[in-house]
Structures are given as structure tokens and as C-alpha cells.
Amino acid sequence: MTFTVLTAEFVTESNTFNKNRVDYDAFHCLFGDDAIKERGNANTELAGFCDCVRDYGWNHIHVLSAESDCFVVTRDAFDRLGGAMIAAAVAHKAQLDGILLALHGAMVTEFCEDGEGELLGRLRAAVGPDMPIAITLDPHANVTLKMCELANIVVSYKTYPHVDMRKCGRQAGDILQRAMKGEIRPRTLRVHPPMLREANSGRTDVGPMIDRIAKAIAYEKEPGVFAVSINSGFGCADIREVGPTVTVTYDGNETKHRVFAESIADDIWEKRFDIIDYFMPVEEAVEIAKCYKSDQGPLIIADYADNPGAGAYGDSTDLLKALLDAGVMNAACGPMFDPETAKQLHGHKVGDHVKVKLGGKSDPRFGGSPLELEGEVCLISDGFYTGDGPMIGGLHLSFGETAVLRVGGIEILVVSGGGQMLDLQQFRAFGIDPAAKTVVALKSQQHFRAAFEPIAGKIILCDSGALCTTHLDKLPYRNVQRPIFPIDRDM
Known part of the structure; x- marks a missing residue:
């Protein structure tokens, strides 16, 4: 039948x-x-x-x-x-x-x-x-x-x-x-x-x-x-x-x-107390980045708290600011969700030196205020890419208007469409080879591992204080049934 x-x-x-x-x-x-x-x-x-x-x-x-x-x-x-x-x-x-x-x-x-x-x-x-x-x-x-x-x-x-x-x-x-x-x-x-x-x-x-x-x-x-x-x-x-x-x-x-x-x-x-991951503060992550040698592959810093795949705004700036302040070189960071800046950069051509106010526009309480930066436009793109990794291989996707801005030693992927980093092509399609970098700061919690773990020399997780912070007690819950763990930790 x-x-x-x-x-x-x-x-x-x-x-x-x-x-x-x-x-x-x-x-x-x-x-x-x-x-x-x-x-x-x-x-x-x-x-x-x-x-x-x-x-x-x-x-x-x-x-x-x-x-x-x-x-x-x-x-x-x-x-x-x-x-x-x-x-x-x-x-x-x-x-x-x-x-x-x-x-x-x-x-x-x-x-x-x-x-x-x-x-x-x-x-x-x-x-x-x-x-x-x-x-x-x-x-x-x-x-x-x-x-x-x-x-x-x-x-x-x-x-x-x-x-x-x-x-x-x-x-x-x-x-x-x-x-x-x-x-x-x-x-x-x-x-x-x-x-x-x-x-x-x-x-x-x-x-x-x-x-x-x-x-x-x-x-x-x-x-x-x-x-x-x-x-x-x-x-x-x-x-x-x-x-x-x-x-x-x-x-x-x-x-x-x-x-x-x-x-x-x-x-x-x-096993509710048995947490495997260590979510380090931005300062600790950057100290590791400053000293890191990339002989075995790049240091991957995953900003767990600013994961757009879990509803964070994707524009937190605290980690990027700390990396810039520390003078970290040969690094990549992204995706930074900022449609306003992406549009501004699309008004320039590759090689132009520009001033921008980047990130932190959605809600600066979560992950930092906008950064006033000067940098070089490295790429202008419509944002389309085709995944080739285990999660999105073969799928045709887009970040919307996209640009790459180099500030100091960091290439920043600026996008106007949300999305977490879970495929190498989300960097490579825009001229950034993550495998060749010393440090790669990306916005994701776990999905990035499918594509980035094979190229990584070391992976660390960072809690930048953005909307998906691991400190759930900082979020203003009103509707959940109480008591509930870990808000009511001693229940």
C-alpha cells in the first residue's frame, strides 16, 4: 500500500x-x-x-x-x-x-x-x-x-x-x-x-x-x-x-x-553539580591568547555567552576589546552582528581606512558597549557561503551584507544577519583562513566543535557576560515553576 x-x-x-x-x-x-x-x-x-x-x-x-x-x-x-x-x-x-x-x-x-x-x-x-x-x-x-x-x-x-x-x-x-x-x-x-x-x-x-x-x-x-x-x-x-x-x-x-x-x-x-566545562572570564582568556604559540593549530576562544544560536545578540564587544587592548596578533573574530556598521563598510572599497563604532548596540548591559575603532577594509561581500562541514555541508546560506575589517592584528567578520559560527566556510568564504591564525575568537557554545576542533591546537570557553551567560541567576525569570535548579540552588 x-x-x-x-x-x-x-x-x-x-x-x-x-x-x-x-x-x-x-x-x-x-x-x-x-x-x-x-x-x-x-x-x-x-x-x-x-x-x-x-x-x-x-x-x-x-x-x-x-x-x-x-x-x-x-x-x-x-x-x-x-x-x-x-x-x-x-x-x-x-x-x-x-x-x-x-x-x-x-x-x-x-x-x-x-x-x-x-x-x-x-x-x-x-x-x-x-x-x-x-x-x-x-x-x-x-x-x-x-x-x-x-x-x-x-x-x-x-x-x-x-x-x-x-x-x-x-x-x-x-x-x-x-x-x-x-x-x-x-x-x-x-x-x-x-x-x-x-x-x-x-x-x-x-x-x-x-x-x-x-x-x-x-x-x-x-x-x-x-x-x-x-x-x-x-x-x-x-x-x-x-x-x-x-x-x-x-x-x-x-x-x-x-x-x-x-x-x-x-x-x-x-549530576546537576557535575559541570565539565570551565567558562573563564574575558581577562583570563586573553592572558592565554597573549602567550599562545600556534605550532599545533590555532587557539579557539568560544564566546559561550554571546551565541546567536541560543538567542544572544551576537554583538558583545568585551572579548574583542580585550584582545585588541592586549595587542593580540594574527587573529580572527566573528561573526560580529552589526548591520549598521556592515552597511557603512559597504559604502567603502577594499583598502580604505575607516572609523567605525562597532558592536554593543543591541543592549550594552550584556557584553559591552560599542567600540570606536579605526581599521582597514579587507573585504566587501553579499554574505553568501556554502557550508562544507559536518553540520551544514552543502547548504547555501548568507550573513547578509558582510565585511571584513582589520583592526591591529585582528580580522573582524562584520555581518548583518545573525548566526553562530559552526562551519569553517563561515570564515573562509570571506578571505579568512582560521587554520592559519594564531587565535580565533568566535561566537558559539558547542556546535563550532564539529568543524573547528579538527584544526584547533587548543579550545577554551569564555563567558563575556552576554545574554547567554552561564550565570542563570542573573537573568530575570518570572514564569518558571519554582523551586527550580539552579535558581533555587539548595532545593
């Missing part, structure tokens, strides 16, 4: 402490075949869906692939993008056998804390209670009860950096195929310890998550178990159901599976 499956990707992670909002025009959105052409053979969930289409012979209706910066989503954007998905489900309801969605799991809208739950609720109202719905999630999802009640199948990536998104999409599609055939009647249970996030934000390359993921994969081989997802949570969302979760998609009696999920959740709670 040939099944008809509707698919879509609607992916964003909302930092509720960021004052910006993402509207419809700010989403990078591709529709139908255009999305399949761009994303159907890369490290994307859509590629995994397309693998199932080919292998199972599905009739495939792909609505859209949309992703954005990590801000709260406007009602208009949610209604238009979600509405396109609902309209397609209604239009094809008579022949539709299943729905397969790539979501993030930490979307907050102007009118709702649980964007994914709201979307699934509207879908259920359109197609009824019996149609199987499968969703994929980022491991930093804040998985809500509503998501688990409305989606039969929940599958999260198992890697951070996320190098298994295609594999995750395929796993969800395989389970959906069995559900559509009537072999299984999957549902999903959830366990949720009272924490803002897992102690190490879900790192899967080192630490306790390695063993947890191994146990999850082994448990997926148990009878009646189809997926085990361990989500570290997204602590920069001030919502009631924030935090880590363990979910099991299963068929049959849930008691045994809930015990397993609780054992993983208990381990997350018991």
Missing part, C-alpha cells in the same frame, strides 16, 4: 530574554520542491524524510522549510507559517495517511509559551485524533506535556553538535511507516526533573551524556520501544515547562518504560 505523507520543517528556538521579535519576513523559508532541492540531501531532517519517501514509495507533500533567529515569534509569522501547514493538511485530508514534522521544541510566540504544542493542537483539530503524527526535535527542546499528548511519535537528535539530523528524520519516518501500516499504535511518555537545563547543556562528545545516550540506544531495541530522547532543555526560555526531559515513544504497557525514563532523569538530577 502506498501512503501519502505531509511533511514540513518549522524550526526556531526562542530566547525570551532577547528583546527582539522574529516576524514572517525574518524567517528563511523555502516552499515545496524548492525546499527539497536545497535541503533534501544534506544533514537535515527533511533529508531523512526524503530517504523514507524513496524507500517506502510515499506520496510526498512537503509544505515548507522555515527557520529563523532565536527570538520570540510574532503572531503574524506563526499564523502564516503554521497556517500554511494547516491549510495543506485540510486540503489533502482525504488522502493523507500521516504527518511528519521537523520542529525544534523551544519555540515561544507572542501569545503562547508552547509554540510547538499550539501548532500540534491546530493540526489535530484539522485532521482528527487518529492520524499518526511524528515530530523530530532538537535535544535542547523544552518538551511539553502537550507535545507528547498530541504527537504520537517524538524523536530528538542524539548528538551535540547536531551531526545526526538526517538520521533522526529517518528514524521518525521509519516509526511513522509502521504506524500507518497498523503494526503499532505508538504514544509518548515524558519525565521532567525540576531544572532549567542539564548541567552540561547536553554535550554528547564528553561527560555523562555519552553513557545516557548509549543506554537510550540500547533501550530502543527493547520490545515495544521505538525512540528514546534525552533533551537537555533550553534554559533561556522563561516558561513554565522549561528544562530537561526524557521521553520514550512506545507501544503497550508504559510502566516499565516510565521506570527507565525516570532512571535517566534521576541521573541528570543527581
